[in-house]
Each structure stands twice: as C-alpha cells, then as structure tokens.
Amino acid sequence: MNLHWHRRDLRGTDNLGLAHAATAADGRVVPVFVLDPTVLEHASPVRVACLLEALDGLRGWYRERESDLLVVRGEASEVLSRLAREHDAEAVVWATDYSALARERDLAVTAALEDDDVRCETVHDAIHHEPGSITPNEGDHYSVFSYFWKKWRDREKREPVDPPAANDLADLTGEPLPSLAELGFEEPVPTPPRVTQPAARERLTAFCSGPIYRYAETRDRPALDGTSRLSVHLKWGTVGIRAVYEATERAANRGETDEARESVRAFQRQLAWREFYAYVLAFNPETVAENFNDYENAIPWRNDTDEIEAWKAGKTGYPIVDAGMRQLRATGWMHNRVRMLVASFLTKDLLTDWRVGYDWFRANLADHETANDVGGWQWAGSTGTDAQPYFRVFNPMKQGREYDPDAEYIREHVPELADATATEIHGWHDLESTERDRIAAAYPAPIVDHADRRERAIAAFERARGEPSK
Secondary structure, three states, rough: EEEEEOOOOOOOOHHHHHHHHHOOOOOOOEEEEEOOOHHHHHHHHHHHHHHHHHHHHHHHHOOOOOOOOEEEEHHHHHHHHHHHHHHHEEEEEEEEOOOHHHHHHHHHHHHHHEEEEEEEEEEOOOOOOOOOOOOOOOOOOOOHHHHHHHHHHHHOOOOOOOOOOOOHHHHOOOOOOOOHHHHOOOOOOOOOOOHHHHHHHHHHHHHHOOOHHHHHHHHHOOOOOOOOOOOOHHHHHOOOOOHHHHHHHHHHHHOOOOOHHHHHHHHHHHHHHHHHHHHHHHHHHHHHHHOOOOOOOOOOOOOOHHHHHHHHHHOOHHHHHHHHHHHHHOOOOOHHHHHHHHHHHHHHHHHOOOHHHHHHHHOOOOOOOHHHHHHHHHHHHOOOOOOOOOOOOHHHHHHHHOOOOOOOHHHHOHHHHHOOOOHHHHHHOOOOHHHHHHHHEEEEOOOOOOHHHHHHHHHHHHHHHHOOOO
C-alpha cells in the first residue's frame, strides 16, 4: 500500500505522483489531502474557497471509481505518519513544491516518516523540467528569461500520464469536507471561480479552439476574452501542465497561418515564464521577503498609508489602475497587463515597497502562486531577475489609451465613469475639477501627478544605486 499526498495536484488525470504511487504500490493507493494549519495561516478566504471546491471535485472523481479522498486536518507530519501506520503503507508519494514554507513542511514530514521506516518518494509534477535541469554555463539557474526560454522551448516535453485504474485505488470512505467557517475563514468577497477538473478541461478546450490563435494580438486587451484563464487551474492543479502543453501543440499543428502558429508560441512562452519563476524561487526561496537584486543603498520606499489604501480600494483617480484593483476585489482575478500596470503604479508612482503589493495580491488572488507573484512584483519593483529597468515607468494614461482604447474595461469595473466618453476617461488627469465634477462627481481626482512622481521615483532609484544627483 502507498499513500499519495495531494497538495497542488488536485486531479486524477495527468498526475505524475498519483501514477507513480499506483505503479509502485504493493497493493492499492490511498489518496490523502492534509489541511495543515501551518499552511492555512498563510491562506485567504477566496483561495480556501477554491481549494474546498477543488477537493470536492477530486473526491467525486475518486468516488466514481469506488474509492475516496481522505481529507484530514492537522500537522502534515503527524497526519501522514499516522495514516501510513493505519494503512501499513510502504511509501508516501508527493509532488515537489518550491517555496520555503513547503520545504520546511516536507522536511518535517520526511523525518517523521523515516522514523517509521516509510519511504518518501517525490516527483516534479507542476512544471515540465525540474529545477536545475535547464542551466546556464555558469550558475545554477538563469536570471534572464530570454536565454531560459530558448532552452525551454527546444527541450522535449513529457506527454500526459494516464490515471490509475479503479482497482489500483484503495476502498475508502472519507469524512465530510469542513466548511470555510470551520476552518476559520469568512466567506470571500469575490465569487470564487469554478475550480474543478471538468471546468479546467472546458476552459482549455475552448481556449485552444480559437482564442489561442489570436492570443498574441488580444492578450494585452483587458476588455477582450483573449487570455486562457487557466492560471487558477494550474495553481490548484485541476489541470496538468503536460495536458496544457499537449493541447497547445495540437492547436499549433492545426494553425492555418504563420501568424496563428506564432500566437500559440506566444502563449507557450507564458508557460515558460511560469517555469522560469519556479526555478528562481527554488534556488532563492528567500526572495519571498527579500530583494533578488539589492542596490548599493536602500530604496527609499515612501509607503504612504493613505496612498496605499487608495490603491487597494481602486480610488487613485487613474481609471485603468482603479479598474484593475476593483476587478481583483470583485472577481479574485486581474488581467495580466493590468497586473503589471497596477504594480508599476504602486512601486513607482507611489514609491511603495513591492512587498505591500505582493501581500495584497496574495490575500485577494484566487490564482496566487508564490513563484509567479514574487517574480512579477520584483520585476515591477526593479529588484528581481530580468526586472523592468528602474527608469521605465508605466504611464497609466498611455496604457489605458493603448490597451483599452474604448474604455470598455474601465467602465465595466468603475461604474462612476459609465457615462463618460473614452476621451474624458483617458484624459481624466488633465481635466479641470469643474469638468470632473460635471462628468463623474463621485469619482476621485488623481491622488498624485504621474509626471512628477515618475521623476521622483527615478531619482530615488538613482540614489539607491549610488549615482550622483542630477
């Protein structure tokens, strides 16, 4: 008998750990998920709601095969040690996670199981190529994505793996899932997305049937349904990365034009970004709280409380920034182009420490992934690998005009501007106060002047770099 410890692989198909446990088992596999309080204390209502839905769906998948998923509350080391004894397990199998929190937990689990003479077997399931397998000539990982992408793109990818047969699964009856309240969480503000294996398959099929061929053209337009919306499924593992890549390869082979096929490659490049950041975190777990790249002097973050609260509430007076922040609060998701924009606004216009933004995203995103979000925030804050140069500061008005020219996205999420024209919305910062009151009295004036704050941010970063004042 083997235990398979589900973590961020909440699916039965294309699951390397589950397949390995079934293949290696002398007997049947016991599927387990542990609601560990040391992990849950870093969670949020929207993410726990997604987790419970994904667990309920996975439990249904097992029950269709006359088995079940054991969902147990407690410290993972104690729970797994006890379950291994109860089921006379020879091994516990799980998929590797790369954060410092996960590593600390897994070391404790390994020590407890080894004390009981139970083998610990791990697989790399969440990414194609395990950290350390794609390396530069010097060093243990790439810090420039373009070089990583070239090797990742050309490296052979493993095909999806079949699920275990029903007779490979133990005959089990699990306890009911706890509620959000029983786990100590309030109901989330946003309505959580559907996070199940069928929902993931439907989304992947729909995306690869058409939108993927326009991805390069539409991915930066937040008013359009131009992105895959698979991030929450990859986060919780309701779809496997091998299945996603295989679907994109089939789409590329069906592409009728060079442009369509290149669009598929553009999406695959985003999958590589996800893996790139996983590598960075695996080799630099401290970057969750520390700058990847330090300057000669400390960056003089302002961290103005009122400005931060206006940013969180979507009341900065910069329409596309506010639209993104309100979309986050309403849906638990934000369009990727807008994520970059709101991050630039916080770290440069407001000169606020990137960790403030990371913590807010971690609390509100249904698809929060430590590696991705740390990488993205450090990129915006000009402290990370391959980061945005400190002197390149997104202009929110220009970004709005370029990526939401008709202001459809903005009006959807900022109802105060529903009756304003696109010209008025994108020129909000230039309007006189009387004009703003006439158009939308309830919507705030800009809390800062972008041009002034851009210059101040550049000067602050130059001081941090030790450059002489100009």
